[in-house]
Amino acid sequence: MRPQRTLSPATLWALGLWLALFFAPLVAGRFAVYLLGVILVTGLLAMSLNLLVGHGGAYQFHHAAFYGVGAYTAALCITKTGLPAWAGLAAGPLAAALAGLLIGSLCIRLNKLYFGMIQISLGSLLWILALRWYSLTNGDDGIHGIPLPEAIAGPGGAFACILAAVGLCLLAMHRILASPFGTTLRAIRDNPQRCAAVGIDVRRHQLAAIVIATFFAGVAGSLFVVLEGSVFPDMLFWVYSLEIFIMCLLGGWFTFFGPMLGAAIIVLLRTLVGGMTEYWTLVLGVVLIGLIFFLPEGIMGIGHRLRLYRRRAAGAPSPRENGHAAG
């Protein structure tokens, strides 16, 4: 479907944009480059969530927990062990994937909303750990001034590192979604019962998807450490999970790049409008209401809707709405 048919030109554009962004620190100011870094890290996190939500149809309600696990693992490895910083940054995604495997195997036995609820509970346990285990995590102060290798310690180096890593992750995710694993994942999203009837072990497949998605969330966590040099418990708070969920819906959850676009919009809204008024979430609320009414498939879902209208205009039978708009 879409990732294969229309993404080849889009992939070229994305590749060009990616390469061009490496020159951003030469032309843009320090704050703009930092903001770009925030968008990239947040966007990667949202896209990793969308592997499960938009492509997998799973109710992954507390994805931020795995982001936090990645970030805290990296931060603790670097500050509390003698391991080189690079090893710490690599440990982040691995720990997140492990947490994904553990929490995922508990959640996967349950269906839909129950899956989401139990995940919020287990994820909140991790949040409490980060918040209350003072001797290890410094509690709500977080961990600051995490020493990084010289190459990525400055803003330019950090940005290059983030851009390179996000690019590689997006490439990997794109390959995964275009593989039989990805096609089967979308089939499970559409109809798990039918998938079981064609011989697919639905739960194992979804668990594998959770491990993959939480791995990428962990990468985003490690990159957050690279970007900010600090971690704090709010990263694991369930409200933040809601925020990245909204990014997916806003950008277009049935598309590949949609969540990145959603992340960019929310980060910019928070920074620009948040600079003017502390009620920036009011603007977000209005945007969301408009979204639900006019673009139930997100901004990048417009293309899909246009195709449907064109087909309808061409006289083909009108496609029935198929339950996804309600999600």
Added chain:
Amino acid sequence: MLRVEGLCKAFADFQAVNGASLTVRPGDLVAVIGPNGAGKTTLFNLITGHLQADRGSIRFKGEEIGRLPAHEICRRGIARSFQIANIFPRLSVFENVQVAVLSAKGLSRNLFRPTRRLVLRETESILERVGLQNRRVDLAGSLSHGDKRILEIAIALGNEPELLILDEPTAGMSPEETAATLELIRRLARDQGLTLLFCEHDMEVVFNVATSIMVMQHGMTLVQGPPEEVRANPVVQEAYLGRE
């Protein structure tokens, strides 16, 4: 090939299937008939592992499959279609069938090869056999009801089944669509040596197509035999076909 004996399944107080028996030999076209609520769909759900039986045995090629989950039963060679169009609405018609073929070939978990280059010939050939080759790029959710039902059969064929179970394959179809679907079912059985088990309300369809008919009532098997024998059976006439 398939042998069901003394199968029972209750939902709360309701005994949906209560001592059903069924024999399917290789090459058979077995029809299950019975009034609404006789337990036909429940019986099929039990055979394909979507429900677990309370009692009784289901043996496929000599192996007891009553306790296996649905995907394991599918891997042993039983594929099915559902009574309501059960497809992948946001995938293309081609991908709908491809998913089943990938699964049959054990490729579902492959992460590294692009789907668009895999099992193309197999998928294409199935679409041609059922006559959906011109709709391959359309989203499955945009097909007409009749075409969705056909696509369902195509998905089931993607599993390369030995036994194909069809739950009311012509339900909700126009007379023309019904005729075309019947022809398709007959052709599939003939050309591919498929063994078929199906249930159907339309008696004309049943007596036209089936080589063996099993009559169910109140979850029980009344009789199973060749069409002439079933038609002549006084109990069946009393219970279901209605006296002339």
